Amino acid sequence: MNGAVAAGALASPIRSMVPAAQAADGFFELKAVRAKAALLGPGEPETDVWSYNNVVPGPLVRARRGETVKVRLINELDEPTTIHWHGIRIENAMDGVAGLTQAPVQPGDSFDYVFTVPDAGTYWYHSHNKSWEQMARGLYGRLIIDGDADAFATDHTLMIDDWRLADSGAIDEQSLGSMMDWSHGGRLGNWVTVNGTSYPKMQLAADGANRLRLVNPSNARIYELVLKGLNAQLIGLDGQVFDEPRPVDGPLALSPAQRIDLAVFGNGSETAEILALNGSDQIPLAGFSLPKKTDGEGASGGNGNVPLLKPNTLAEPDLDNALSVELNMEGGAMGMMTGARMGGGMMGEGRGTGGMGGGMMGGGGMMGMRDLVQNGFAWAFNGVAGMPEKPLFSVPRGRTVRLTMINDTRWPHAMHLHGHHFRVLSRDGEPEPGTPWRDTVTAGVAQAQNVEIAFVADNPGKWLLHCHMAEHMAAGMVTWFEVA
Ligand SMILES: [Cu+2]
Known part of the structure; x- marks a missing residue:
């Protein structure tokens, strides 16, 4: 496919x-x-x-x-x-x-x-x-x-995934659950596919705008994506389209679980492709076929009208009456964390949690790093590694939550909020241009360490807040909140 x-x-x-x-x-x-x-x-x-x-x-x-x-x-x-x-x-x-x-x-x-x-x-x-x-x-x-x-005119979804494969092409199973990966950048692959195959070719239309939907289902890899041979405009992030298209200025960062929606047109080049930056290399991910011009000379090009999309209706945060919550992220290799309490809550993301719920042991007492690592933990939110028994916060339905995420680790984290979309207010104190709606935002390293978001807690229930680097979540970066 x-x-x-x-x-x-x-x-x-x-x-x-x-x-x-x-x-x-x-x-x-x-x-x-x-x-x-x-x-x-x-x-x-x-x-x-x-x-x-x-x-x-x-x-x-x-x-x-x-x-x-x-x-x-x-x-x-x-x-x-x-x-x-x-x-x-x-x-x-x-x-x-x-x-x-x-x-x-x-x-x-x-x-x-x-x-x-x-x-x-x-x-x-x-x-x-x-x-x-x-x-x-x-x-x-x-x-x-x-x-x-x-x-x-066309609508293509590109699910960009990195697999860790042995030479035989089989999944490298030995590295699944490797504490080395869990305490560092997560399990990164050595083979990138788009829609489950290597370098697919997609047909674009000459007339009208082409929609590209980029999705990152990778466990832990952040892509820096470059488009060649195309004029592109940004039309949405994480499923939420903008009122008006925004310019693409430089490589597009796509963290685990995030999506980028683009409107693209040929720019007259014979070939077009999407590449991932990898150090000084550029890895070609997928190619695009562009129709010939009607006179048969060269490829079509243009920068035509992007169809106007109707944004979804989301309640705007009321910052004056918000519940302020801080989330301190710590741990990982080269981090300063010396210990944490181990969460006693149930969730199926840890090791050996093939059965009901999750096998989080303990709960309560402070543990040193060695004991935490022996139990499969390397990270903590607000001093708790793994799913806490009590929610990070409870909030009445309809109230705005202003959440400040402070990344005190040496690693980037793709923070995902369940059940809601949030406005990104600021990064390292600098207002985020256009304050986009997102469901996953990256804090750390190439991006700002501290990210402030706000959302209206209008969806009742128990919702997860976690790092979408799957190994970081399994190794402790997970909590939850309740909307009453
Ligand atoms: Cu993480």
């Missing part, structure tokens, strides 16, 4: 790139199952992966803003799993967080996800039980919600 999706036919509520597994009761079935994928490209050895419906990424789930999505997860793996619908302002019981919003779905069992989608935009879905292993093995897919008039 490549990412091509015709923008024209948007009639049916949910469609798939693969033969649809539609049950008689109207549920779209996603079967978590072992499969083989041609990650290395055609003619190369295939890789054993974990998939939804035998494909990586999983089938496209697509609906229109305001519709109800009905998906049945059928677990044919040997261990429990769940699905999280990343970026959807969803009903709490459907958020898919094993050990917080639902019990993990046991092998042979199924779970029905039924939820309405309030926002149009680019989203994705992925496992939220042992994510550090299950996402790394391929359990993720595309979730696109269409707006009222998304009149693009």
Whole structure:
């Protein structure tokens, strides 16, 4: 499969790139199952992966803003799993967080996800039980919600993932759970795929704007992306489109779980591609075919009109009456953390948490780094490593939360808030231009250490706040809050 999706036919509520597994009761079935994928490209050895419906990424789930999505997860793996619908302002019981919003779905069992989608935009879905292993093995897919008039000539989604493969093409399983990765930058891959294959080629239209949706399902890698041979404008981030397109000035940083939406046009070059900066190298990720000019000379080019997209309706934060919360992030290699309390809460993201909930031991007492590491922890939020029994904060429904994240580590972290989108107010005290809506924001290293965000806590339930570097979450960077 490549990412091509015709923008024209948007009639049916949910469609798939693969033969649809539609049950008689109207549920779209996603079967978590072992499969083989041609990650290395055609003619190369295939890789054993974990998939939804035998494909990586999983089938496209697509609906229109305001519709109800009905998906049945059928677990044919040997261990429990769940699905999280990343970026959807969803009903709490459907958020898919094993050990917080639902019990993990046991092998042979199924779970029905039924939820309405309030926002149009680019989203994705992925496992939220042992994510550090299950996402790394391929359990993720595309979730696109269409707006009222998304009149693009072409519409391509690019899921950019890095895999850690042995020479044989098999997943390097020995490194899964490596404490070295967990306490450093996470498990980084050595092979990058776009939509589960190596360097796919996508067709762009000569007339009209082409929409590119960039999604990062990688466990831990932050991409610095460059477009060649294209004129590009930024039209949205994390599923939320802007009132007006914004210029692209320099490489595009895409952290784990984030999305970037672009409108692109050929710039007259014969070839166009998207590359990832890697030190002084540039790794080509995918190519684009541009139609010839009508006179047959050279490629089409232009910088035409970008279709106007209708932003979603989100409540604006009321900063004057906000609940202020501080989140201190600490730990990791070369960090200053000497110890932390170990969370006693239940969640399925740690080691050996294949069973019900999560196996967080202890809770309560202060522990030194050595004991923490022996229990699989290397990071802490506000002095607690792993899921706390009590929420970071409780807030009445409708109140604004102003959250200051202070990164006291030597590593960047992609912080993800469940169930809500937030405005980025400032980075290192500097106001963020355009204060975009996001669901995942990066704090640290190349980006600002301290990030201030605000959101209206208008979605009742228990919501996770965590680093989306899957190994950092598993090793302690996770907490939760409650909207009453
Ligand atoms: Cu992190």
